[in-house]
Amino acid sequence: QAQAERFGAKFDYDLVTEVDFTSGSPFRIKTQNGEYLADSVVVTIGASPRKLNVPGEAEFTGRGVSYCATCDGWFFRNKDIIVVGGGDSALQEAIFLTRFASSVTVVHRRDTLRASTSLQSRAFANDKISFIYDTVIDEILGNPEIGAVRAVRLRNLKTSEVSEKPIDGVFIFIGYDPNSKVFNGQLKTDAAGYVIVDNHMRTNVDGVFAGGEIHDDIFRQAITAAGQGCAAALMAINWLGEHADSLQVIEDEQRDAPIASGKTLAEAVSGD
Ligand SMILES: Cc1cc2nc3c(=O)[nH]c(=O)nc-3n(C[C@H](O)[C@H](O)[C@H](O)COP(=O)(O)OP(=O)(O)OC[C@H]3O[C@@H](n4cnc5c(N)ncnc54)[C@H](O)[C@@H]3O)c2cc1C
Known part of the structure; x- marks a missing residue:
């Protein structure tokens, strides 16, 4: 994290509750505490192992x-x-x-x-x-x-x-549930809900990339997820470069801080 921050990455701890990928970039990401606009999105929200949901399971996770x-x-x-x-x-x-x-x-x-x-x-x-x-x-x-x-x-x-x-x-080992419900069908998934990407980590939405366990139900290791996340991020950088001239301007204050929840995308982009 410190290394990423040294190169300008910013960390906000929040839960994505809704996305709007329907109109293309800039994409709208709604969270518990606000809303973000992004030129491009890299999705790495993983998958959760299914639980037995029995007494003792949570208490002894990591201890047996x-x-x-x-x-x-x-x-x-x-x-x-x-x-x-x-x-x-x-x-x-x-x-x-x-x-x-x-x-x-x-x-x-x-x-x-x-x-x-x-x-x-x-x-x-x-x-x-x-x-x-x-x-x-x-x-x-x-x-x-x-x-x-x-x-x-x-x-x-x-x-x-x-x-x-x-x-x-x-x-x-009773299965995994990819955390893809939040996309509400806007990203193509397989029958089990894993986001489908091509060999360049591109989803079906131009400008949205995915890596790690949100799409990978085979390897499921930290190093493979990190590698895929890195590949997706490289593709996002590449995509931003290719589209630099046509991307809609997102004002600095909108880019750097969650915008007030409830604003429409048009209001947010126009600053009204
Ligand atoms: C108990 C356990 C132990 C493991 N130990 C090892 C190990 O020793 N070595 C190894 O190589 N692999 C290990 N793995 C596997 C490894 O953790 C995963 O393969 C790897 O972390 C997957 O990375 P990811 O980024 O795709 O997803 P994750 O690491 O799961 O990260 C996804 C993140 O997205 C967050 N998220 C989910 N939904 C939302 C949302 N709506 N809004 C915002 N954030 C959200 C999650 O809270 C999580 O922080 C282990 C897995 C488990 C379950």
């Missing part, structure tokens, strides 16, 4: 509950862990986690897995992986003394039987 095997697997060497989910990522990550963990139990709410058959075969052949089907986690229980996960409360959906399973970690 994780949504990222490559990030946190290392901390579970010789430990017993649960992977929640039955799709490709759940099995892929379960297999990966066997590099560290003593045992990996896949807990899935249905009686069959959704993952590809090749992943299923690899998981079934792995001695460290076992499966609990038709079952959900109702609660993640912690050890108050050390502030870490100690067990989960499981419920069989077919028999309603409830049991407690001692465990060191819970990895949750």
Whole structure:
């Protein structure tokens, strides 16, 4: 951040609630605290891992509950862990986690897995992986003394039987939700809501670029997201240079500070 600020970047902490990309540049970005006008926009608002929304999950996130095997697997060497989910990522990550963990139990709410058959075969052949089907986690229980996960409360959906399973970690892979709802259909997305960009990080709106997990549902790493964000920013700089003569003038005070909420774009640009 300090390096970016040294080169003139300005940071405002706010939540984008609405955008207007319909009339082209300048684009209008509405936030909780105001409104911005921008010649060009780089979208990097990421995706959020889906939560189980059970007691203990939020409390123990980072202390036994994780949504990222490559990030946190290392901390579970010789430990017993649960992977929640039955799709490709759940099995892929379960297999990966066997590099560290003593045992990996896949807990899935249905009686069959959704993952590809090749992943299923690899998981079934792995001695460290076992499966609990038709079952959900109702609660993640912690050890108050050390502030870490100690067990989960499981419920069989077919028999309603409830049991407690001692465990060191819970990895949750039940999908991601890209944070693209805020664009309200103005940026083209795939069926899952990931913003579609071309190989120059261009969205369907001329002057709007995107990078990171808002468009990438494959790599999901800090370094790939940063690289894509950088590529998108380079494209935005390039685009601004190419359109310098035709861009509508945004007054300095509008450019540098949130404009009052409620102004129309025309009012904002004309300064009325
Ligand atoms: C628990 C966890 C641990 C991880 N650990 C690692 C690791 O060790 N190494 C690694 O390489 N990767 C790790 N990852 C993955 C890595 O964090 C992501 O791949 C990367 O951060 C994605 O970058 P991004 O900029 O696309 O999105 P994010 O980093 O998610 O940034 C998006 C930002 O946009 C904000 N935002 C969302 N909606 C709005 C809105 N409407 N208005 C304004 N702001 C908004 C969010 O609050 C967030 O700050 C981890 C992921 C998780 C979930």
